[in-house]
Amino acid sequence: MNRVIRSLRPYPMEELNRIKASLKKRGIKIYDFGTGDPKEPTDPKIRQALIDAVPEVSQYPSVAGKKELREAVAKWFLNRFGISLDPETQIIPSNGSKEAIFHFPLVFIDTDIPEKNRVIFGTPAYPVYERGTLYAGGRPVPVPLKEEDRFLLRLDKLPKSILEETKIVWINYPHNPTGATATKSYLEDVYSICREYDIILCSDECYTEIYFDEKPPSALEVGTEGVVVFHSLSKRSGLTGYRTGFVAGDEKLIAQYKKGRASFGVATPDFIQSAAAVAWSDEKHVKERREIFRKKREIFIQLFDRLGLKYLYPEATFYFWVKSPAGMSGEEYAKHLLNYGIVVSPGVNFCAGIEVLENRCSSEYFRIALVPTVEECIEASKIWEKAHKDI
Ligand SMILES: Cc1ncc(COP(=O)(O)O)c(C=O)c1O
Numbered sequence: 001m002n003r004v005i006r007s008l009r010p011y012p013m014e015e016l017n018r019i020k021a022s023l024k025k026r027g028i029k030i031y032d033f034g035t036g037d038p039k040e041p042t043d044p045k046i047r048q049a050l051i052d053a054v055p056e057v058s059q060y061p062s063v064a065g066k067k068e069l070r071e072a073v074a075k076w077f078l079n080r081f082g083i084s085l086d087p088e089t090q091i092i093p094s095n096g097s098k099e100a101i102f103h104f105p106l107v108f109i110d111t112d113i114p115e116k117n118r119v120i121f122g123t124p125a126y127p128v129y130e131r132g133t134l135y136a137g138g139r140p141v142p143v144p145l146k147e148e149d150r151f152l153l154r155l156d157k158l159p160k161s162i163l164e165e166t167k168i169v170w171i172n173y174p175h176n177p178t179g180a181t182a183t184k185s186y187l188e189d190v191y192s193i194c195r196e197y198d199i200i201l202c203s204d205e206c207y208t209e210i211y212f213d214e215k216p217p218s219a220l221e222v223g224t225e226g227v228v229v230f231h232s233l234s235k236r237s238g239l240t241g242y243r244t245g246f247v248a249g250d251e252k253l254i255a256q257y258k259k260g261r262a263s264f265g266v267a268t269p270d271f272i273q274s275a276a277a278v279a280w281s282d283e284k285h286v287k288e289r290r291e292i293f294r295k296k297r298e299i300f301i302q303l304f305d306r307l308g309l310k311y312l313y314p315e316a317t318f319y320f321w322v323k324s325p326a327g328m329s330g331e332e333y334a335k336h337l338l339n340y341g342i343v344v345s346p347g348v349n350f351c352a353g354i355e356v357l358e359n360r361c362s363s364e365y366f367r368i369a370l371v372p373t374v375e376e377c378i379e380a381s382k383i384w385e386k387a388h389k390d391i
Contacts, residue, residue, distance in 0.1 A: 004134045009353045016346075019338050031380035033368040034343040036176065038318065040238050040292060040373075043285035046275050050242075053274035061267040063258055065093035065246075072277040073231075073246050080208075081218045089251045092258055093268045093276070095243040097206050097232040100266075101128045101170075104228070105136035107260030108200060108253075109167055114139075118162065121170040122153035124177050124321075124350030124363070126204070129170040134353075138167065142352035151180035151312065151321075155193040163197040174207035174216050177350050177367040178321040179314035184217045191222045200253065203229045206245070209236035209286055211316040212294055220249060228253050235318070236286055237279040244268055244276040293318045296370040296377045303381040307388050318370040321347075325391065330366040340387040342380055344368045 016034075023030060064070075070087035077085050085091055094100035109117050117138045121129035122145040133140045141162060145151040153171055155163065171190060173182035187203075194201040203219035208231070219227050232245035247257065261267075268276075279285075300320055304311050311322040324333035330346035337344055347363025348356075355361040372380060 002135075004131075007134075007353070008131070009356045016334065016338060016343070019335070020343060023338070023341055028341045030341045030343060031372050031376055031383070032343045033371060033380070034345050035371065036235075036319070036369040037240050038238060038293075038369075038371050040289060042238055043279070043282070045282065046237065046239070046279045046285070049278035050271055050275035053271035055271070058270070061270050061273070063092070063261050063267050065091075065268060066270060066273045066277070069093055069273040069277045069280075070246075072280040073248070076280040077218075077220075077248065080215075081221055083218065083220050085220075085248050086251070090254055091246055091248045092254060092261065093273055094230070094245045094247050095266050095268050096234055096240070097204065097230040097245040097247075098128055099243075099264075100230055100245065100247050101126075101202075101204060102132040102135070103261065103264055103266070104202060104247075104257065105132045105138050105168060107257050109133070109136040109138040111137040115165055116167050118166040119168045119170070120153070120155070120158070120162070120166050120199075121352075122151070122172075122175075123352050123355060124347055124365070125170075125352065126172060126176050127350075127352075129172075129204075130352045130354070133168075139165075140352060140354055141166070142355055144355075145175075145178070145180075147312075151175060151178040152182060152186055153190070155190055163193065163199065166197060166199050168200045168202055169194055170202050170204060171219070172204040172207075174210065174316035176207065176317060177319055177345070177347075178312050179317040179319045180312060180321075181211075181214075181216050181315045184221060187217060187219050187222045191219065191227065194226055195223070199226070201227045203227065205229050206232040206235050207317045210290060210293060210318055212290065212297065213315060216316050224250055226250055226253070228257070233276055233279050236289075238289060239276075239279065242272050242275060244272050244279075292374065293370055295374050299374070299377045299381050300368065300370070303384060307385065309388075320368045320370075321365055322368065324364050324366060325388075328364070328391075330363045334366050336391060337384065337387055340383050342384055342387065 119133040228249035233239040347365035351361035
């Protein structure tokens with residue numbers, strides 16, 4: 001087995017899953033706020049576009065993707081961020097953003113140049129930044145994100161020596177798991193440090209469309225040189241099962257990435273691309289989704305305020321990053337809630353593997369994903385209130 005797979009830490013949810021299975025057996029209703037995969041139905045016109053695109057004869061799709069999709073993406077990007085992208089040279093469709101994020105360092109880390117193979121990302125984090133780095137033979141640099149920095153990755157606070165050895169920086173705003181957002185001026189600061197140290201700035205932007213007030217910016221608004229952004233229809237349009245997104249940015253990097261991707265076998269099926277083109281061309285269903293998440297968000301703002309639980313006010317994403325009651329870790333609180341059928345993700349799930357190995361991982365936080373329906377959220381909030389009072 002590849003040594004990277006052997007070295008991956010055990011799945012942190014294992015014990016929680018065991019308890020979950022035993023609750024199910026006892027017939028206790030489960031409210032799963034654990035994984036970020038909402039259950040709202042896919043918009044009928046997207047489903048129809050998929051059905052209509054299934055051909056009689058289906059042949060291999062190309063890595064470059066369909067022109068129709070790249071043009072729809074370019075149009076969306078211009079309307080949404082005011083940035084003009086060339087659909088021929090600056091956009092590649094991907095099978096959701098996970099695979100694209102995972103594969104990126106495989107193309108850009110040169111293991112023969114150990115003095116430029118570090119990959120920086122903030123923690124708590126989506127785990128793929130670290131895993132992609134490890135598989136590519138790069139050196140992960142997890143940087144703890146602090147509440148006093150509003151969970152922004154502060155490159156300006158890192159030693160020069162680390163930045164000099166860094167090839168890639170990952171940022172992810174709006175952020176999973178904290179729900180933190182970044183301003184354009186923050187992105188400008190990150191961009192200028194990346195340019196100074198010749199670092200590729202990778203911005204995972206899959207939550208930019210789940211906002212409640214201000215529209216979150218894209219890193220491409222502050223510059224294109226050395227910048228690559230990752231977008232997805234999973235969260236924006238609820239298409240997690242379709243596996244569709246795109247990668248866009250610096251023309252030179254996109255050309256190199258396209259070349260690398262030809263080896264991976266990840267070209268998106270044409271009928272998925274046709275459905276995706278319809279999804280990027282419509283804002284109505286996205287607005288409706290935002291309103292649903294707004295309702296769910298309100299239920300939990302009220303609950304947490306009633307219970308006196310502290311959380312980062314989520315201006316975007318469908319997550320809440322909540323501090324456990326005094327004296328309890330996120331894991332302890334999550335286990336307590338589980339006895340009542342409520343599943344949340346303890347903060348330690350979002351530590352980097354290397355932080356766990358080196359005992360640098362503990363968390364008083366837990367994350368909830370607003371996945372159950374509005375009705376289920378109302379039911380769960382009542383049960384949660386009782387569970388909290390039983391501590
Ligand atoms: C921060 C972040 N990036 C990327 C992804 C991957 O999403 P997908 O591959 O469905 O586009 C997720 C999924 O939860 C995520 O939370």
